Amino acid sequence: MTVSDTLHMDNSTLPELNSEHDQQCLTPIQDFYKDTNIFITGSTGFLGKILIEKLLRSCKDVSTLYLLVRSKKGKNVHTRVEEIFDDIIFERLRKECPKFRHKVVGIAGDCTLPDLGLSIEDRKLLMDKVNVVFHVAATVRFDEKLNIAVAINVRAGRDLLQLAREMKDLKSFIHVSTAFSNCAADLTEEKFYEPVVDYKKVMMMAESLPEKMLDKITPVILDKFPNTYAFTKHVAEDVVRAEGIGLPVGIVRPSIVVSTYKEPIPAWINNMYGATGVFAGAAVGLLKVLYCDKNCTANIVPVDMVVNSVIASGWEIGTEFQKNKNAETKIYNYESSNDNVSVYRKTQIKMTVCLVNKNLIRRADITNLSTASAAYQL
Template identity: 50%
Template sequence: MATKVLSQQYQQIEHTVYNDDTEKSEIQKFFFGQTIFVTGGTGFLGKLLIEKLLRVCYDINKIYVLVRTKKGKKENDRFSEIFDAECFEPLKKKYPNFLQKVQLVNGDCLKPDVGLSPESKKMIMDEVTTIFHVAATVRFDQHLRSATYINVRSVRDLLRMAKQMPQLKGFLHVSTAYSQCPKDDIMEQFYSPPITGEHLLNVVESLKDETITKITPILLGNWPNSYVFTKAIAESVIEEEGRGLPVAMIRPAIVTTSAKEPVPGWIDNIYGVNGVTAGAGLGILRTMPADPDKYAELVPVDFVINIMIAAVWNRAIGMSKEHQNKTIPVYNYVLSSWQILTWSKFFDLAYKYGIECPTTKAIWHFCFALRPNPIMHELAHFFLHTIPAYLMDLILLCIGRKAIAVEGYKKVKKFLNVIAYFAKRNWNFGSENTQQLLSTLSQKDKELFGFDLRGHSIDNLIKQGIIGGRIYLLKDPLETIPEGRKKFLKLKIAHYIVCGFALYFLIRIALLVFKSMF
């Protein structure tokens, strides 16, 4: 009965499709007839940006999507890779022929001019009116050369192309709320970089990989990894190269599952907190280095898409000759500007809703805790991750299968060390520009492109995220919830039996040691 109710609650809001109205909103009117160029269109943000533009602003002329060429892959295969995702189902129902408005363009942000051929570059420069630069490397441990090419050079090259685009109306760059993470206060402004974009490019282009690796810690300084460091440098490139252009920049925090659109709870990756909740639900992640009282700056992906669209619209309509030298607007989009959510509350709610719909793919009972103390976390990692990993590999080898657990948990440890920096700190984010942007939207645009998180239920967001993770990440449909609950109970019993035996043997060993000493 509970499963049926949960399924009905989820499906009531599952496919949000706006009906066509005779009167278009201001943002819809702005995008009428536009030709758009999207980088990062195969990623999480990019897919939902394309989906939203086509579903709500179908009167656009065309969307060019930058994609990397893959050996043996035909164009139809690349279309399928992008548009077979569940997030496009509402769009397919509303506009079955939407692919007529999409054209893939071969390129690569690792290469100069984002890898565009001379013909493609000319086409983009002649036809495009709005650019959404979403592409970025999201690997925190990316080699500095690659991170610089993808996150810095691509920005510079696109802006230089934009200067030669006669029809350009808007350029939106997606940064990150943590680009200036060495600072305690992050306002909606540009900051002086530790090194200019040109200087950094000269460094990585003139040195060998081994040398770059050696000097990377010196270059990073107070930045914890190459991702946020190169994002900070990219912002300075935006400020320098974007003068006189209709450029806007947003800094979203930790982007998580969709709140409402196009389907609630949609997710297609295990980066960041998505990987943590999935790993905990599967029973393979049991400790996380985080301060329970620090803020979990989670923002739903569909709200991020909305502020991206609103930001480029607002910049375009306010851009006139007398305004061309005005400061490029920066928008911080973080949860704490609207509501407060701590890591402790987040995982309490995740557990609450996780046990309502446990996955059938769990391999062990939920046994997860936040540990702010690094020593306690390392001990927990050793006893709860490393030792079980060796035991699992021993079993795998005994049955003739490849040992994978130890190597897997080494990657887990690396991942946890990366996110610890962000889960143990709070920042004071300014949001005046973001609040002002919201106030400029008409009532209709607030309904279509709203990003106000004040009235949105955090409980509901996390609940949808847990359900969405089960469906879209773990590929475990709601119909298997009864089976998942049975497995949850069995694993719970097994867990406490193992804990009981472990405690028994520890006591026996302690007694033997005690007797031998006296």
């Protein structure tokens, strides 16, 4: 079984674990995660929530999920962890696996701070207990200031890898990147690319230069990269290459992540980033035109399928590392363009038909579905 065999796994394909006989029917992935302690960053975010839900529901025998959570807006770590499970996406989990809450432990920390803002006690706890790490945390704002983007997307990854090196029984470490981390290249293959600048130099500039000066030279630093998000995710992959030597590390590069396909419920999303904001703006009539090439690929992937690939990749990395401690870092591009191509023009038409069928817009409101490639009516 390979990762490609597991990308579309859902709970219907996984056995119920209600008897001693059932315990012997675990899939290879379930068996790998059985009795493991997992550390997750970005747990309060969009992808992080789906990852938590999927692990608790489909890998019922996990031991503990340690969630890195920071205090925010007067709410402490305990309160914020409790709020995670208030979301509608956990209703299915509560029905199928009601006794799960004791498996979730909040760890106070902050990816904007050195060493993830961890206390000495929590750092030791993680070193002693954790077997699997999912580094999901990132700032995905395209207009984020460079010093903040570097702190979260670059330094936090380095600090986490250094912590992982101290973990006594680390089986797998997955760094969630983006399919656009090497967007300056004509073709993005599943390999490391030569960094445009050394990550240590980037960190030094971000931490030492005055903010105003850094803001002025940011366009020069970015060079061919369109924004600080793509640039820092590119640099972060160099961190993984350098700091992950000798560790069971892998990188998953999803493209544009949108709402769930079907797990745990269809069409769930909790943000208005990227493509979602475009679709929502068009649906309510705020966005009339979109400046783009209508023939470009709409490379979007559902978040539940991305999470499946992350979990499956963690299993494959861990399994192969047990066989070969010197194995090269695996990189997985998870995108839709090769297997299920849809250009923006087709996406526009499908969305329009959907809105009409649901009586959200009238057919009479659709004045022109054949417009210029640079700007077309939604």
